[in-house]
Structure formats: C-alpha cells, structure tokens
Amino acid sequence: MPVLKGKELRIVGFLCNWCSYGGADTAGVGRFNQPTDLRIIRVPCSGRIDPLFVVKALMNGADGVLVSGCHPRDCHYAEGNFYARRRLEIMQRFLPVLGYEAERFEYTWVSASEGQRWQQVVASFTDQIHKLGPAPKIIGPQAADTLNQMAAAL
Amino acid sequence: MNNKNLYLPEMATINEVIEETANIMTFRVILNNPDAMENFSFEPGQVGQLSSFGTGEATFVINSPPTRKEYLQFSVMRAGEVTSKLHSLKPGDQVGVRAPLGNYFPYEDMKGKDILFIGGGIGMAPLRTLLLYMLDNRKDYGKITLLYGARSPVDMAFNYEVSSWLERDDLETHLTIDAEFEGWPHTVGLIPNVLLDIAPSPENCVAVTCGPPIMIKFTLQALEKLGFTDEQIVTTLEKRMKCGVGLCGRCNIGTSYVCMDGPVFTYAQLKELPNEL
C-alpha cells in the first residue's frame, strides 16, 4: 500500500500492551507497508483508556484517534475490553454533538498475530482521516483559522 | 512606586543537595546573576518562594544564616507536587527564587537574653537560621539552649551539624526522639515532656519554637506551665501561599497575612488573631 500523498496528519493510537501493540510489532517485523501518520501510545489494556483521552487528543490537535485492544473474550485481564467497548462506543456516538465527525475516532480489536489486519486497520483509518481532512484546531497557530471558519459558519 | 516585578523569580542553580532524611532534602542554591547574589540580603526567619518552572512554586524558609553568604539554603520536606519535583533535582539544575519575603525573628530585641530553641522535625529549619546567626554573634546573647526532637534518629535533619552543636560549650543541646531506638545515646520522649524535664528558667528568656501543629500545641502548654509569658514565646506559621506578597488572598488569618505580617509571630500576637490555623 503506498504511503498517502500530501501532508501527513496527526493520528494518535492507543494500543493495548498484550494484543494490538504486538500486532503492530508483527506488522513491522513482517515489513507490511503502512502510512506513517499514526503515533502509538501503549497502554496496559483497552480498559485503561478513559474515553476522555480521545477528546483530549482531538482538542490538543490530533486529527484522528484510534484505539485497539484484544478481541472480545481474549482480554489479558478477562473483561477489560468488554467495558472498554461500551465506553468507547458511547464516546464515538457523543463526538458529533461537539462538532467532531464520529469517524475521527474508531476502536477495534487486533491480536498480536494479526500483522496483516493491523496493516489493514492503519491504512484504512488513515485513509478515512485524510478524507475528513484536518480536524479544527482550538489552540496553536491554526486556531485563528478555526475562529474564522466558525464565524463564517454561524 | 517601585517597579520591581513581584512575580519574576531570580534564576538560580542548585549547588549542593543534601539528603537529610527519607523525606527531607536540603538545597543550597546560588543565584545565576552574580550581582544579585552579592547584594542579596535577608534577615533570619524570612522565607522565599522556590520554584521549579513547569511545576510551580512553594514557600520555604531560608535556613542558612544571613551571616553566611556563599549560598542560600532551603530544606524541603516532600509533601505535594512542587516538593516532589524539587526532590528530583540534582546539582546543576535550575530553580527560581523569589526572596526574601515576610518578616523575621526579632533577633535585635533578643539581645542580652537567654534563648531557648525548641524544634520538632522539619520545624528545625527556621530555627537553624536564627541559631547559626546567634552562634555567629555569640557574645550578644545569654545562655542558648536547644531542644531538638524528631520521630526517630533517621528523621533528624541536620544530623551532620548536630554533633558539632553537641560539642560546643556555649550551647546546651538536648536531642530527643519519640520512641526507644537501639544505639540512641540521647533522651527519649516527646518534646513537651522533655521540655518539662529540662525545665529551663523563663527569666530573661525567649523561647523560639517551630514544628508540627500538634507538637506546637503541647509545647505552648508546657512553656506556659514553666512560667513563660505569651510575649516570651516566638513561633513561625505556615500556610498555603501563591504570591507571597499579600495579594492572592489565601494565607490570611483575619487581617493578618502570614506571607507579609508573618511567618514569625509571638504567641501573644497569635492569641490576638482569629482562630483559623
């Protein structure tokens, strides 16, 4: 898969230590070509992820956020990803009311052996974010653009 | 009106770090601007705001005496965010210093009098300044007695100096710990009880005390029992502070701002304040 053309966007990935981080590693070891917009933060379990991390990342300049954990029933801590699924689903549905497209955030499951699936997830999600374009920025140098855009929209 | 920026710290470099106890560290800092260091003057008992940029500021007494000017010394007990950050610093690291702030011990009025120091734990830090100052001007003062207590020998800060204090014949030093400890050659017992045992005479004497609130409470009672009047007892207070210059509004006890009108108060003054310690 070719690296996406144009400006790289900023995507934050929260990956569970036991499955998805291993899956990403497997993809790397297998030399599966992936776009490079994603920055990975390793967490113990998808259950560790406070859905507010997602919003915080978006508000601080991320264009997309991806969470990946163990497949349901495969959680290293037995139940972490079951709780995560409920919380993350709620947050995904909540995002639009804030003015973020729900598609800027996805959660999924990738096991340590699924290098191929990881490649597929990253490529597809990166593509999805590029289609949406950069998220509006509230702080930093582009904040003024947002305010202009906002003034125009209202 | 002066145009000094009240909030801009002088940048300083940590020159030496001394691990006093498991949770107390002493920092010796030197202001980066040599002129500022040269001209820095303060009085014993005054405090400073020590800051680690990115974390914040906290207030500590300058516990090196004004008579020793090669560095400024702060002893820091780990408790919150700022003190934890300070504890991670090493010699060479940068800190900010806003000092001196607040009032100081009335050392001029104490001239010619006997002095009784009663320090508990980290409360020894402010007393150290005055004690060293007095030792440097020894002839101005009468009999000096020190009662210094800590929970256990390992909780005793300034250990390295205490032995030299014990050796001096112009200073009567009593050390005490709360409970028996193997190899401890000094007194065992709570400070107020030991104080009653030593029973120093209140005549022409000023008691200077600092320590945790519970110790202060019972020490004041013991001093009263020994016949000390409220005017003869001096202590220092501590409050959460931000500005250190009487503006931010959190360290007041009624009309008194601990940062400006304190930290040093006589017991007589304390009794005048509303009860909000």
Next chain:
Amino acid sequence: MELVKYLKSADLKSWLQELARENRVFAPRNEGDSVIFAPFDPEQEIAIVHPATLPPKKTVFPQSEKLVDFTYSKDPENLSRIMIDGKEVLPEGTAVVFGGRPCDVRGFTMFDRVYLAEKSTDIYYQARRENTTFITLACEKPETTCFCHWVDSGPTDATGSDVLATVVDGGYVLEALSDKGSKLLTSTLLENGESRKDEARKAHEKAAELLQDAPDLSGAPKKVLQVFDTMEFWEEAAAKCLSCGACAYLCPSCYCFNITDETIGMKGTRIRSWDNCMSAQFTMEASGHNPRPTKAHRLRNRVGHKFSYYPDIHDGVISCCGCGRCIKSCPVGTDIREIVLQAIEYEPAVGEEQADEQ
C-alpha cells in the same frame, strides 16, 4: 478644568469606533442570555440598558494572564543539563471600557489599595489600570439586588471612573473626572455639554430618590469578627451554599488569584488566574491540612474579608460595592446582605456567653 460634553445616542458607535483606533475598546453586549463586556464590534448592539451580567473586571484583571514565559534548553556543554530561561510578559496597549456601572468601576478601587500598595506594587495590574480609561454609565434606577448605597456609594458615584456618562434626552452627558477622561473627550462628534449639565444633575437626583433606606453597616467590621468563632452562625449561613465560585468571579471587588505553571514541550508559562475563597483547594495545604475545611469556614472568610478584615486594614472601606451580582446570580440565592445584617444583629445565646466568660 471641568469638561462636560454631550453625545447624541446616534453617534455613540461612531465615537467608540474613533476611540477604537488607538485603544482596545470594551463595551457590553449580549452573548446568549447574558450581557458581557467584549471587544467593541460596531456590527453588534451595545447592551447598556441594564447592568451587565459580568462586571468589566477582566479588562484590568484578566481571567488568566501570563506572568512569566519560560523555555527549557539543553546546555550545549552538558547535554544532560536543562537550562531554563524565564521572561516576564507585561501587558501592553491602552484600553477604554464603556458602559460599566459606578459599582463595577468602583470595584477597582478595592484592588488599588492592595495591588498598588507602596510595598508590593503589582506591575501587571498597574500597567492595565493606568492604561485603561473608564467611561461609566450613571444608573437611573436600582434593581432589587442593588445595595450600593449600603456601602457608602450610590447610583452616580464615579469613584475610580474617568468619565461619567448620564443618559439624558437624545443622548449622553459626559463629564470628565480625570486627565485620562478629559483626553478622551476631544472628538468632533461631541458637543459642548454645559447647557445639559442640569439635565444630568436632575437624572442623578432622581436616581438617588429611588433608593430605599440603607441600614447602618458601620458596626459590621467588629460584629462580623465577633461571630468568627460561632460556627453555628456560619454553618446556617452557608447551609445552602454550593461552594462554587460564581459570587467571587462575578464580584467587581474580589481579587484573589492562583498562580500555576502550564507546560507544552520545551515551553511553558507561569500564569495568574482568578481563584476564589469558596473553593476547597484555595487553602488546602500539601500536608492535607486545610485551615478552611468546610464551606462554612470559607463563606466566613468571604464575608469576613469584605466586611471586616479589609475595612480594618483600609480605613473602614467595605470591600463590596453593592452591585448585587452575587445575590442575583447565585444558583441558590445566597444573600450576602442578609448574612451581614444577621451578623450585626447576632446575640449569642446565654449559655454560650457564659462559656465564653469561663
């Protein structure tokens, strides 16, 4: 050097636009259902018929402001060593605030005694205070929550203001009260106002007539301190208080603040932001000890500071300008007037008095 001008209502926006060429101009406008002071925008209506929801406090004392910018850098000679450079960030430029009420602007005089004190002048505040000119609008009638006349002020008290504007038929009479104020009144849009001075005077008298009798608060400093240790008094007064910070942040004379560091990467800022004594964190010490552990203790400090401690230090001046926002906007209708009056009238129960004597 008394300077009186007259401005036609229709010329108000043009005049503010003129002023906006050289100053940042703030005027009240509608935001949602509230009226707030915002940078003047000729496209938007100026909302001055009634007092604003928020006073113009932030024009001189911003909700947050930078004190020091700092940067980290690696020492080239010793890469493990982080150097820090701190630079002060001082406010620049001049501002004009139009449409504050007498109480709103008088609030700054409460700051002045503290922030411009000889021994500790706050140069951030000083810079803004000296570079901000207040065109204050005299009040025509009091609201139910107004009590400026209880605290030695009134609907046309221009203390702290530079120009007093009075609504008269067809426009405003503008009276300069300071050199700063006179300098603003040079526009060709302004007519000589001498002939309309009487009209303004009459409006002032009418406003004064509408006030109801004010109780005597001269005993407040002593009385409020007297109930300091009567915790039941404060517990009852604070029972319905939610311990939020609305009263303090809406208060033109509340001046407490916090200082915190915020860092992103190798850069950071030490900021000063509004803080309020109703917050538990305000006095919480790192040890876990809190000298004001409950909302009763905190409300005691808030009322005590305004009606006892501050007047004690500052020649009897009560640090409250009677704007009534803390009453009107309190989510549970806590009425500071009621608390002060109760403190003044408080008679300790007989048993308690005996206990005190013992």
Next chain:
Amino acid sequence: MKFQEELKDSIRKALPDLDVVLGWCGSFDPLHATPHFIRREEDIDKLEISPLSVHNLATYLPGLRGKKVGIVVKGCDSRSVVELLQENLINREDITIFGFPCTGVVDQAKIKKALGHAGNVRTCDISDSAIVIQTEDKAHSLTLTQMLADKCRTCRYPDAIISDYFVGDKIGEPAPLETDYAALEAFESLSVPERFGYWLKELDRCIRCYACRSACPLCVCRDHCAAESRDPHWLSQENNVRDKVMFQVIHAYHMAGRCTECGECQRACPVDIPVLMLKQKMNREIRDIFQYEAGVDPEATPPLLSFNMEEENITEKEW
C-alpha cells in the same frame, strides 16, 4: 399550592426525629425561591412550594451524610435521590422523603426573556395557568406552560418515584408538552463546523466558576474534582475555550448513565451557557444502546458498570 399545608403537617410530624428538612422558601425578590433548611418548628411556616421551587435539593444530601435528613422532592429531584441511593452515596434509613404532585417549575431564563429584564419584580402571582408579574412600570401576564423549564415540558415523572410521605393526589403519567430531545435533534442537524463553532462561541464566556458542577447532585467528587487537579493534569487554568469545552465533556462523560437531566448545571450557570445539551446527548445514546434510564430503580446496575459478551446494539466497524 393546595397540598402545602398538608405537607407542612407531615414535616411537623417528622421533624422531631430529623436534624433538618430541606424545602424551599421565598428569596430576595418575589420571582425567586431559595433552598430552605428547616431545623426548628418555626421554620416550617416559611416553607413554600410553587413553580419557583426550581432547586434540586438532592444536591445537598451527600454533604449531609450521617445526619437524619428530610427532603421535599419534585418528581425529577426524586430521581437524583434514587441515583444517589443506587450509588450508595446516601443511606436510605437516614433520609425521609416528602413527595408531592409536581406540575412543573419555571425556567427563570425564559421569564427574564419574556420580561426583557427581571431586575425589578415587585409581585409575582402564580395560578394554575398563568404567572402575573408586576415590575416597577408594568404588569406582565405570562402563560405558565410556556415558562416551564424544558424538563417539565417533557416530564414523565411528576410524582416522586420514592417517598415516605406523599401529599396530594398523584398525577400519574402525564402527556408531555413536547417530545424528548427535540432541541437536541435540531442541533444535531446543523453542519459539523456549525456545531463545533457553537460550543466555542457559547463556552467562550464561561468564567470557570464551576457552578454547573457544584449544583449537580451527582457531581460527588466535590473537593477532588478533575477540574482543579494537577495530577492528573486534565485542564490548565488558562482562560481558553479548549479547557472550558473539555471540562464540559468531562462533566458529561462522568455523568454517563448517571445523569437524570435535572438541569441544575444549566440553571446554575451565571452566564446562561446551555450545558445540559451535552448531557442529554449522552443520555439519549445510552438510552438507544442500553435501553437504560438513570434514577428510576435503586437496584439497577448502571450500563457502564456491566457488559454483555455480545452487545445487541453495538455494531463494530468492519475493516
């Protein structure tokens, strides 16, 4: 109110065994009520129940834990009590609940808008259908139903869900004046930048007093709120709209599956920011996914504290 005297009698009967009873009484002007703490017999007479009894007194309950507390509740307030019981934040045996058939409370913001200005109210008379307000220069007659808070216009629980004393006749299931979430749905039909811009604009005037949090009956962290915490450092103290929006998201998320939409957050806001909508959005999603409603069953398990191996209403993304 017809049952007010009956209510006073019930309180009079119960008061000897209670430290305090929470109700409402008159406030600084005739248009406002204020929470009333009844400690003594003579306090009972000041009790007034009316459409001005807007405050959700359940907010005080966790702070009074350990005391014997009586509380007068509207239907919506009782849901907060249920939720607090469900979360073990109060003890049922310490609480005595006084219910009454609530016909709705006013939205002060609507009245202010209708009057143009509400700073000089002289009298306020409320009948079953109208509010007549005399200001210094004019009498205004307002239709009560139009002045009702939005939550009352969609109310399904006018009678307290749980109570120890109930005065008056229960209303039962009323016909709502509006459908749920109509305003939310209208908002959701706006474009993405419009929605984003809306919050930046509305929250820009936030003064960070946190009245929204302090008035919330279920914001029980009180003195340990994420808003002021330095570790974790969720929010900076800077006056920027990012942190103001973020706080509202934190509040909404921490209320997920707990919020009963009593609307105190929005009512308390001194600068009238429509913060309730965020909680409504969260609630509607939770209702759609889990068919769950907070504060109706003290024994229920909240959706975020449980899971199903297979989630019926969650469709995961296919890659």
